[in-house]
Amino acid sequence: MAWYEPYRITPPWWQSQGKIVASTRARFTRNIEGHRFPQGMDDKERESILNEITLSIKDMVSEFKNTVIDTNIKRDFFVERHVLSKDSQKNIALFTDHTEEESYLINDRDHLRFQITMPDNALFDVFSLARERLRTLEKEFNFSYSDAFGYLTSSLTNTGTGFRLSALMFIPGIFLARETEKILALLVKAPIVLRGLFGGHSEIKGNYLQISTKFTLSMGIEDDLRMLDEVVKALSETEEKSRNILLSEAHLELEDRISRSLAILESARIMSYDESLEHLSILKFASQLGFEGIPDEKTINRLIFWSSPSHIASLEDFELKDEEIDIKRADFIRKHLFRDYED
Amino acid sequence: MHKELCEICGKRPAEVEFVEIVDGKKVVMHLCKICANRKANGLPLLLTEEIEEDSALICPNCGTSLSQIKQTLQVGCPVCYDTFRGVIKDLLKKLQGSASFTAQIDLKTSEEKDLVVMKYRLKKELDKAVKNEDFERAAKLRDEIENIDKRLKWLGTNPTE
Numbered sequence: 001m002a003w004y005e006p007y008r009i010t011p012p013w014w015q016s017q018g019k020i021v022a023s024t025r026a027r028f029t030r031n032i033e034g035h036r037f038p039q040g041m042d043d044k045e046r047e048s049i050l051n052e053i054t055l056s057i058k059d060m061v062s063e064f065k066n067t068v069i070d071t072n073i074k075r076d077f078f079v080e081r082h083v084l085s086k087d088s089q090k091n092i093a094l095f096t097d098h099t100e101e102e103s104y105l106i107n108d109r110d111h112l113r114f115q116i117t118m119p120d121n122a123l124f125d126v127f128s129l130a131r132e133r134l135r136t137l138e139k140e141f142n143f144s145y146s147d148a149f150g151y152l153t154s155s156l157t158n159t160g161t162g163f164r165l166s167a168l169m170f171i172p173g174i175f176l177a178r179e180t181e182k183i184l185a186l187l188v189k190a191p192i193v194l195r196g197l198f199g200g201h202s203e204i205k206g207n208y209l210q211i212s213t214k215f216t217l218s219m220g221i222e223d224d225l226r227m228l229d230e231v232v233k234a235l236s237e238t239e240e241k242s243r244n245i246l247l248s249e250a251h252l253e254l255e256d257r258i259s260r261s262l263a264i265l266e267s268a269r270i271m272s273y274d275e276s277l278e279h280l281s282i283l284k285f286a287s288q289l290g291f292e293g294i295p296d297e298k299t300i301n302r303l304i305f306w307s308s309p310s311h312i313a314s315l316e317d318f319e320l321k322d323e324e325i326d327i328k329r330a331d332f333i334r335k336h337l338f339r340d341y342e343d
Numbered sequence: 344m345h346k347e348l349c350e351i352c353g354k355r356p357a358e359v360e361f362v363e364i365v366d367g368k369k370v371v372m373h374l375c376k377i378c379a380n381r382k383a384n385g386l387p388l389l390l391t392e393e394i395e396e397d398s399a400l401i402c403p404n405c406g407t408s409l410s411q412i413k414q415t416l417q418v419g420c421p422v423c424y425d426t427f428r429g430v431i432k433d434l435l436k437k438l439q440g441s442a443s444f445t446a447q448i449d450l451k452t453s454e455e456k457d458l459v460v461m462k463y464r465l466k467k468e469l470d471k472a473v474k475n476e477d478f479e480r481a482a483k484l485r486d487e488i489e490n491i492d493k494r495l496k497w498l499g500t501n502p503t504e
Contacts, residue, residue: 036420150444220447
């Protein structure tokens with residue numbers, strides 16, 4: 001079986017419908033005491049860490065699936081699945097439960113990084129489940145810790161709690177109503193990091209904005225939860241307002257924009273990823289606003305997820321040349337836009 | 344992909360497309376990995392001379408040099424934190440606005456903590472009930488929250504709201 005067969009599904013956490021908060025995620029980074037961090041470890045040490053952590057995960061997570069990320073193709077694929085970052089190392093072991101709500105990375109930059117992701121605004125739930133998992137792991141491992149710095153991690157941006165909480169916001173209203181500047185000015189003052197769809201330095205695309213907690217030395221994990229919850233609420237309110245303004249003051253322009261996006265998706269023969277994201281996210285917006293003649297949001301979500309380059313390539317067993325990917329993407333979207341399909 | 348030099352240091356090859364929103368406008372810069380990483384974290388630029396000087400200082404446990412740490416903002420092992428304590432404190436101060444660990448991360452569950460968590464959950468449900476004008480449920484939730492507050496008070500925690 002090809003390594004990507006178990007990943008033919010659209011993860012349920014991506015299937016948020018009618019919501020401004022598309023998904024929420026909690027993440028912990030930990031290292032096991034008495035070892036160097038993965039980049040400086042030899043094969044033997046890597047293997048012993050891998051075996052040790054694997055055993056605990058198998059006990060904890062039912063129905064897991066796993067793979068080793070050892071090629072660039074696999075790395076890109078899992079970056080697109082939001083379980084890896086672009087600057088990940090080679091030979092990382094990835095464990096997830098079958099829905100990919102829980103994912104565990106072993107021997108990336110740190111011995112263990114795990115995350116819980118859920119659809120909609122589930123900050124409290126991802127927080128609680130992540131904490132629960134950490135509690136279980138703490139019974140089995142002594143994690144590297146110092147009184148001065150807290151939990152020791154390879155990246156100085158994680159030192160302390162090693163904890164990050166984030167929300168992926170779907171805010172086309174703010175972008176279309178040109179409220180972006182106001183929002184960014186407001187958010188810059190909060191202790192948060194703003195990112196694009198795939199984290200890191202990725203560009204803001206498809207009207208998605210990722211906001212995540214920033215300070216791991218001075219902000220406690222419960223403070224993170226309270227703070228992010230407030231920011232998410234404020235941003236959601238602004239998005240609602242922007243949507244109302246668009247609907248009441250720019251209805252025709254909005255309708256025009258939506259119809260054009262639909263027409264392009266229905267007729268294009270060659271389509272870049274950025275273009276597909278732009279138009280599919282407009283359709284997602286239209287569907288949320290209740291416009292007629294639009295594919296259902298579940299279908300649009302799937303198309304957004306599967307239009308990313310590696311996912312399109314995986315449909316043809318990674319045998320496509322770069323220029324063929326844009327053709328396959330256009331075909332794939334045209335074919336499925338108005339036809340329900342199962343993964 | 345890019346053959347030109349980094350737009351910040353002008354010395355190392357540009358490898359990263361760095362996108363920023365400045366005054367509401369998108370600005371794209373082509374940077375080397377070192378400058379991109381430092382810029383993303385709001386740190387000043389690293390001079391080439393500085394990098395050479397620091398490569399001589401090495402962690403005895405993992406062999407990571409100080410210049411590597413300054414460039415990547417990554418350390419090689421827990422011992423690095425002790426070996427380069429001063430520099431790491433400086434970097435943390437710039438990155439995180441704080442150089443020492445003051446965050447609360449007590450994972451041990453206690454009655455207080457469980458109650459606080461439960462209260463948080465109930466408050467959310469209360470919001471929902473009020474929004475849906477389900478006043479019967481809202482009243483019940485308020486009672487439950489009040490009971491939690493009483494218990495918290497008894498346990499010595501002062502409910503803040």
